[in-house]
Amino acid sequence: MLKINNLHVNIENKEVLKGVNLEIPHNEVHSLFGPNGSGKSVLISTIMGYPEYEITGGEILFNGQNINQLSIDERVKLGIGVSEQRPPTIKGVKLRNLIELLMPGEIQDETFRKGMLERFNMDKFLDRNINDGLSGGETKKSELFLLMLARPEFLILDEPDSGVDPEHLKKIGAMINETLQKKIQGNELCNPYGRNSGLIATHSAVILEYVHTDKAHIMLDGKIHCSGNPAVMMDQIKSNGYSYCINCHQNI
Amino acid sequence: MSDFLNKDNNIGKINIDYSEFSQIENETKAINSISELKEDEIETLHSVGINFQDYSDTGKFLMYGVDVFSLTPKIPGVEIIPLKAALLIYPEIKEKYYFKAVNKDQDEFTKTAFEKEQNGYFIHVKKNVKVKDPLHTALFMHREMSTMCIHNIVVLEEGAQLHLITGCASGCTIQGGLHIAVSELFVGKGAKLISTMIHNWGPDFVVQPRTATIVEKSGTFVSNYYSVKPPKVIQTNPFTHLKGKNSNAKYMTVIASLPDTYNDIGGTVLMEGENSGAELVARAVNHGGTVIQNGLLIGAAKNARAHVDCSGLMLSDRGYIEAIPGLRAVHPDARMSHEAAIGKIDIGEVNYLQSKGLDEMQAIALIVRGFLDIGIEVEGLEPELEKTIQEIAELSGHGEE
Numbered sequence: 001m002l003k004i005n006n007l008h009v010n011i012e013n014k015e016v017l018k019g020v021n022l023e024i025p026h027n028e029v030h031s032l033f034g035p036n037g038s039g040k041s042v043l044i045s046t047i048m049g050y051p052e053y054e055i056t057g058g059e060i061l062f063n064g065q066n067i068n069q070l071s072i073d074e075r076v077k078l079g080i081g082v083s084e085q086r087p088p089t090i091k092g093v094k095l096r097n098l099i100e101l102l103m104p105g106e107i108q109d110e111t112f113r114k115g116m117l118e119r120f121n122m123d124k125f126l127d128r129n130i131n132d133g134l135s136g137g138e139t140k141k142s143e144l145f146l147l148m149l150a151r152p153e154f155l156i157l158d159e160p161d162s163g164v165d166p167e168h169l170k171k172i173g174a175m176i177n178e179t180l181q182k183k184i185q186g187n188e189l190c191n192p193y194g195r196n197s198g199l200i201a202t203h204s205a206v207i208l209e210y211v212h213t214d215k216a217h218i219m220l221d222g223k224i225h226c227s228g229n230p231a232v233m234m235d236q237i238k239s240n241g242y243s244y245c246i247n248c249h250q251n252i
Numbered sequence: 253m254s255d256f257l258n259k260d261n262n263i264g265k266i267n268i269d270y271s272e273f274s275q276i277e278n279e280t281k282a283i284n285s286i287s288e289l290k291e292d293e294i295e296t297l298h299s300v301g302i303n304f305q306d307y308s309d310t311g312k313f314l315m316y317g318v319d320v321f322s323l324t325p326k327i328p329g330v331e332i333i334p335l336k337a338a339l340l341i342y343p344e345i346k347e348k349y350y351f352k353a354v355n356k357d358q359d360e361f362t363k364t365a366f367e368k369e370q371n372g373y374f375i376h377v378k379k380n381v382k383v384k385d386p387l388h389t390a391l392f393m394h395r396e397m398s399t400m401c402i403h404n405i406v407v408l409e410e411g412a413q414l415h416l417i418t419g420c421a422s423g424c425t426i427q428g429g430l431h432i433a434v435s436e437l438f439v440g441k442g443a444k445l446i447s448t449m450i451h452n453w454g455p456d457f458v459v460q461p462r463t464a465t466i467v468e469k470s471g472t473f474v475s476n477y478y479s480v481k482p483p484k485v486i487q488t489n490p491f492t493h494l495k496g497k498n499s500n501a502k503y504m505t506v507i508a509s510l511p512d513t514y515n516d517i518g519g520t521v522l523m524e525g526e527n528s529g530a531e532l533v534a535r536a537v538n539h540g541g542t543v544i545q546n547g548l549l550i551g552a553a554k555n556a557r558a559h560v561d562c563s564g565l566m567l568s569d570r571g572y573i574e575a576i577p578g579l580r581a582v583h584p585d586a587r588m589s590h591e592a593a594i595g596k597i598d599i600g601e602v603n604y605l606q607s608k609g610l611d612e613m614q615a616i617a618l619i620v621r622g623f624l625d626i627g628i629e630v631e632g633l634e635p636e637l638e639k640t641i642q643e644i645a646e647l648s649g650h651g652e653e
Contacts, residue, residue, distance in 0.1 A: 072603060073611045073612070076606070077609070084607070092622025092625035092626075093619060093621070094622075097618060098605070101610055
């Protein structure tokens with residue numbers, strides 16, 4: 001579904017991604033580990049098409065199509081969705097305004113209200129400025145809620161567990177799992193083949209206690225250093241830290 | 253360099269040859285009633301918040317060029333009549349209100365209005381009468397390069413309440429004209445006046461409003477000003493005199509400036525009443541013209557409280573925004589503060605909204621809409637104002653020209 005070949009990216013003429021290779025097939029969710037500053041967020045922003053990230057080499061293929069030149073919203077229309085680590089607060093722009101633009105008429109719909117807004121307790125955030133004054137957990141919830149509305153085929157979650165207390169973590173995990181299902185309502189909830197694909201970037205890996213991922217990759221200094229079983233890699237990182245990876249020169 | 257350091261504060265000023273405009277006329281008969289307004293004229297009036305097709309008891313006033321039409325609401329104690337008629341019916345208006353808030357010798361425009369005023373509205377709300385629905389008044393210019401010179405007087409007696417919407421517009425094919433308007437507003441003891449003014453002008457218009465308001469004890473004056481489509485030049489600095497104890501004034505100004513336009517829109521409040529309060533909030537979105545946000549609050553009484561907030565969004569590399577939030581304390585117990593910020597749209601915010609599925613235009617329009625959302629009091633006219641804000645925001649979403 002997503003294939004990245006030898007991706008090089010510059011920010012202000014400085015190379016920050018140095019030849020990333022990554023493939024995530026249909027129905028698979030991968031985790032992306034790496035210490036702070038390793039390039040995880042840069043990779044995510046580049047997949048999304050943020051203009052300040054300049055691709056100097058390589059390609060990003062989504063369902064076989066090269067998306068290097070597409071705008072952010074064109075990528076979203078193809079089915080890519082993102083939950084950001086630190087989304088901005090936008091003065092005067094209410095969550096309600098954004099939902100009205102994304103789903104005209106839905107916000108007045110009773111089924112929508114009961115089904116989505118009330119179930120995820122998002123009613124209270126509707127008339128607040130987007131992301132304004134939210135706790136870490138609330139920010140993640142709001143991001144996931146917007147993803148659930150868009151129902152993308154491919155989800156990118158940037159540090160969905162950072163700044164979230166343990167009580168909220170379980171709820172966040174449940175929301176991610178629901179968003180990963182192809183359909184929110186109906187029998188497909190139980191169908192393992194009805195799963196969307198995704199990439200979850202996390203440096204603490206605690207979210208993986210609630211969300212199953214099929215494969216893990218470790219990113220170090222702008223490159224994917226190694227890939228493997230998420231549980232095994234998570235254990236290694238937990239017991240030995242990322243220094244273990246730096247010393248281990250296994251490449252994919 | 254000299255352009256940026258102009259000591260005379262003439263930045264972006266546009267010289268106007270006033271002889272280009274026709275002489276002030278007093279007699280025409282372009283239409284015989286409001287029902288003769290054409291489709292496109294009705295639509296233009298809608299764009300400035302005016303709906304004459306509403307057959308409710310709401311009062312109406314239309315000045316169509318020189319012709320005047322008015323309908324007093326079916327509410328006891330409320331009157332809307334053309335000023336010329338009012339001066340004949342109520343001679344005391346001359347003594348009590350006529351050029352009593354605005355100084356007729358203030359400048360060439362007030363002098364012209366005094367000498368040649370065509371008409372205007374006189375609105376009177378009697379003691380303790382609270383008008384629930386807004387009154388709709390419109391000043392409409394339908395002839396190319398004509399001059400409109402009007403004088404309005406609004407009087408709210410003790411405890412009265414009124415929400416007045418004034419739409420000023422030109423016909424959609426009309427390019428230019430001169431609009432001179434003197435408005436004098438009197439807010440009695442404990443009364444509340446909300447005055448919402450929306451402008452939509454042709455590209456070569458020159459607009460020179462002169463407004464002054466006097467607020468008595470515990471009275472409240474709220475002024476909302478929106479410019480949907482700016483004229484070539486507008487210069488106005490409405491003055492409010494908070495005369496009474498516990499009186500309040502609030503100015504909310506929202507303008508979108510187009511290339512080659514000069515928008516000098518200020519506000520001055522003199523707080524002479526003990527414990528009086530004033531707030532000025534101005535927002536400007538610049539697409540290449542000149543915007544001067546000139547706010548001055550004068551604290552001249554014990555416990556006078558004031559705050560000025562001027563913010564501008566630069567959406568073009570042409571033009572200027574100059575924010576001048578002024579405070580003048582002439583009493584030791586006045587408490588005053590100000591803030592001003594000018595910047596461009598944060599690209600991170602645009603990217604974020606695009607990542608949620610909006611295209612770039614929609615994202616910019618939504619951010620501008622948020623920027624312009626300054627909590628204007630909109631009881632009774634929400635749909636119109638909402639549409640106006642949306643129009644200004646969408647203008648931003650579609651680039652500078």
